[in-house]
Amino acid sequence: MKQPIVYWFRLDLRLDDLPGLQAAIDSGMPVLPVFVLDDDTAGAWSTGGASRWWLHHSLASLQAELEALGAQLLLRRGAASEVLPAVARECNAAAVYCSRMHEPWSPAMEAELHDTLEAEGIAFKRFPGSLLFEPERVSTGGGTPFKVFTPFWKACLALGEPAAPLQRPARLDIPDSVPRGLSLADLELRPRNPDWAAHWIDLWQPGSRGASDAVSRFLAGPVADYDEGRNHPAREATSRLSPHMHFGEISPRQVWHLAQAACGADPSLAKQRDKFLSELGWREFSHHLLHHFPEIVEQPFREGFANFPWLGNEDMLSAWQRGMTGYPLVDAGMRELWQTGYMHNRVRMVTASFLTKHLLVHWRRGEAWFRDTLVDADLANNVCGWQWVAGSGADAAPYFRIFNPTVQGQRYDEDGDYIRRWVPELAGLPTRHLHDPSAAPAEVLAAAGVEIGTDYPAPIVDHREAREAALAAYASIK
DNA sequence: TGAAATGTTGGGGCG
DNA sequence: ACGCCCCAACATTTC
Numbered sequence: 252m253k254q255p256i257v258y259w260f261r262l263d264l265r266l267d268d269l270p271g272l273q274a275a276i277d278s279g280m281p282v283l284p285v286f287v288l289d290d291d292t293a294g295a296w297s298t299g300g301a302s303r304w305w306l307h308h309s310l311a312s313l314q315a316e317l318e319a320l321g322a323q324l325l326l327r328r329g330a331a332s333e334v335l336p337a338v339a340r341e342c343n344a345a346a347v348y349c350s351r352m353h354e355p356w357s358p359a360m361e362a363e364l365h366d367t368l369e370a371e372g373i374a375f376k377r378f379p380g381s382l383l384f385e386p387e388r389v390s391t392g393g394g395t396p397f398k399v400f401t402p403f404w405k406a407c408l409a410l411g412e413p414a415a416p417l418q419r420p421a422r423l424d425i426p427d428s429v430p431r432g433l434s435l436a437d438l439e440l441r442p443r444n445p446d447w448a449a450h451w452i453d454l455w456q457p458g459s460r461g462a463s464d465a466v467s468r469f470l471a472g473p474v475a476d477y478d479e480g481r482n483h484p485a486r487e488a489t490s491r492l493s494p495h496m497h498f499g500e501i502s503p504r505q506v507w508h509l510a511q512a513a514c515g516a517d518p519s520l521a522k523q524r525d526k527f528l529s530e531l532g533w534r535e536f537s538h539h540l541l542h543h544f545p546e547i548v549e550q551p552f553r554e555g556f557a558n559f560p561w562l563g564n565e566d567m568l569s570a571w572q573r574g575m576t577g578y579p580l581v582d583a584g585m586r587e588l589w590q591t592g593y594m595h596n597r598v599r600m601v602t603a604s605f606l607t608k609h610l611l612v613h614w615r616r617g618e619a620w621f622r623d624t625l626v627d628a629d630l631a632n633n634v635c636g637w638q639w640v641a642g643s644g645a646d647a648a649p650y651f652r653i654f655n656p657t658v659q660g661q662r663y664d665e666d667g668d669y670i671r672r673w674v675p676e677l678a679g680l681p682t683r684h685l686h687d688p689s690a691a692p693a694e695v696l697a698a699a700g701v702e703i704g705t706d707y708p709a710p711i712v713d714h715r716e717a718r719e720a721a722l723a724a725y726a727s728i729k
Numbered sequence: 730t731g732a733a734a735t736g737t738t739g740g741g742g743c744g
Numbered sequence: 745a746c747g748c749c750c751c752a753a754c755a756t757t758t759c
Binding site: 718725 | 759
């Protein structure tokens with residue numbers, strides 16, 4: 252009887268373009284697909300609430316795809332470094348294959364896994380596939396990692412076009428006997444009491460089918476005006492691919508090649524496409540940074556920020572989390588996040604700037620909130636994004652770049668559609684007063700049925716004063 | 730992938 | 745006719 256290979260699914264929940272799975276199939280041995288819900292290894296960084304909802308549905312989708320190939324996804328929970336050797340023993344496996352990941356805890360965990368398996372004569376192999384360019388391939392002339400995005404991405408592109416995606420496997424040999432696992436329900440990934448995500452299935456389609464649908468929708472329209480459209484949160488102008496990418500339901504090189512195919516000939520479209528692909532570049536940059544500098548998940552990348560005088564006012568943090576700051580665009584974003592597990596990127600920048608600069612709350616508090624509430628919570632993107640906004644990151648926004656949340660609303664939600672949708676108590680205000688309700692004339696507020704302080708909060712900080720205080724705080728660490 | 734403060738210019742009202 | 749002021753509009757610098 253042939254010994255099987257265990258394929259360990261991690262954040263690569265797809266069958267298409269998966270080098271490790273392909274290698275397992277090519278070996279000619281039966282393949283046992285396994286997923287391990289590991290809340291132990293990641294510790295404080297284990298999967299957040301909103302992401303767990305997504306994970307549940309993504310696993311359900313993967314299960315269905317595997318079943319169509321006659322295979323079953325074995326589900327277990329526990330520390331991967333213990334669970335995988337146990338599974339390998341139970342099925343007398345010859346090897347465990349998986350995709351590389353770059354979280355700070357992965358090297359130690361994988362080293363332990365490697366040692367345990369090899370001691371029992373079981374091979375352990377990791378494969379690329381989650382990034383366009385492996386971290387080892389990209390470095391400066393001096394051999395050090397890039398710390399600035401533009402030269403980083405230039406160096407990536409100079410490596411040439413990523414290889415074409417692998418074909419989806421047509422068949423999968425399964426072992427004669429398969430160890431027992433948990434049911435998906437046993438993993439208890441969905442919220443209960445209350446099920447705050449009950450309506451999310453109408454908003455999202457987790458799984459590789461939903462991922463390719465999202466790419467198709469984007470490339471059939473919004474990409475043509477991406478450069479401008481992506482800044483306006485009320486427009487359906489972004490790809491909304493982030494949760495699909497985080498869980499690996501589609502590979503970055505699939506996205507790359509689909510974008511090339513859709514935009515090839517037209518030069519103006521090519522420019523928009525390159526703008527979109529550079530967003531994949533920021534994803535690469537974040538993941539490479541996490542690979543080379545794992546300490547960035549808790550330490551400021553720029554050392555001067557170690558002494559930044561954060562205030563950490565819990566009431567301010569709470570107002571921000573609940574979308575009750577009195578700044579309509581900020582509140583709209585925070586409520587979109589809470590209600591849908593997602594926030595438009597422009598608004599992420601504004602809300603993050605508001606927390607760190609207007610409220611002087613530590614970026615780690617905001618990072619933790621986003622990580623728990625976003626369906627696309629990705630450690631690398633989230634940490635690097637927050638450090639970028641706070642000014643402490645690699646190639647970060649300069650510290651004096653403080654968004655004016657009112658002006659941002661006027662500029663990018665010019666018709667007020669986004670604010671009216673997420674802050675309905677302000678919906679009756681005319682657009683010219685919507686972005687700054689507390690400054691509206693009394694009769695306008697009365698006509699719209701808005702009483703500031705009752706129906707909608709007064710601004711929790713004064714913009715001018717908060718800006719001055721932030722500048723003073725940053726000046727103190729220079 | 731800023732915003733605010735400050736500087737410059739030029740048209741138009743006005744005495 | 746001319747100088748003066750005001751103030752958009754735009755440009756530059758500063759944070």
